[in-house]
Amino acid sequence: MPPQNNVPIPPSPQPSFNPDSLTKNPKFMETVKTFAIYGSIVYVVNALIGMLISTMSWSACYRVFDVTALVMALIAGAIGSAIGGAVFFFLYDPIHDWVKRNSFLSRYIHDMFTLFWKPFLVGTVISAVFGLLAILGLGTTMLAVTAGYAAASFGGLFIGWVIAFAVHIAVYYWYSKTISAKLSQYYLW
Numbered sequence: 001m002p003p004q005n006n007v008p009i010p011p012s013p014q015p016s017f018n019p020d021s022l023t024k025n026p027k028f029m030e031t032v033k034t035f036a037i038y039g040s041i042v043y044v045v046n047a048l049i050g051m052l053i054s055t056m057s058w059s060a061c062y063r064v065f066d067v068t069a070l071v072m073a074l075i076a077g078a079i080g081s082a083i084g085g086a087v088f089f090f091l092y093d094p095i096h097d098w099v100k101r102n103s104f105l106s107r108y109i110h111d112m113f114t115l116f117w118k119p120f121l122v123g124t125v126i127s128a129v130f131g132l133l134a135i136l137g138l139g140t141t142m143l144a145v146t147a148g149y150a151a152a153s154f155g156g157l158f159i160g161w162v163i164a165f166a167v168h169i170a171v172y173y174w175y176s177k178t179i180s181a182k183l184s185q186y187y188l189w
Contacts, residue, residue: 028089
């Protein structure tokens with residue numbers, strides 16, 4: 001029997017994560033760029049709608065148009081959406097596989113557009129119903145306390161709710177269509 005050395009075997013080198021490889025990946029770069037551009041537009045539209053609605057409710061003391069809020073929405077939209085695009089790049093395959101394996105989800109989500117659109121639609125409708133219930137409860141309470149002023153305030157809140165709901169649905173439908181059209185060549189369903 002040959003003598004044995006008790007010299008430990010060095011571990012094999014592990015492949016390391018290199019961020020430079022991501023910047024050279026056209027799929028990653030296009031995903032982040034697309035999310036950042038169109039996400040910024042959605043953020044700015046949401047800020048504009050927020051300004052419009054704030055003028056129709058009790059918060060009339062706020063300025064109607066605020067450039068600083070738009071700039072901040074643009075910056076937050078670009079940064080947040082770019083991060084969202086990077087997360088989407090890494091999580092698309094596991095989410096895609098999970099939806100394909102789930103018999104309930106695979107009936108309703110059958111392409112990238114429905115992956116973005118249908119969960120947003122369900123969440124928006126549920127939150128809009130809760131918001132409407134809150135507005136109705138507040139309006140009922142206010143009508144009991146101050147009848148005339150409350151009716152006008154409640155009308156402003158309700159019209160703001162309707163406008164916000166309609167615009168959010170329309171803008172996110174456009175966003176889902178645009179994102180799926182731009183990225184469907186990279187992310188096959």
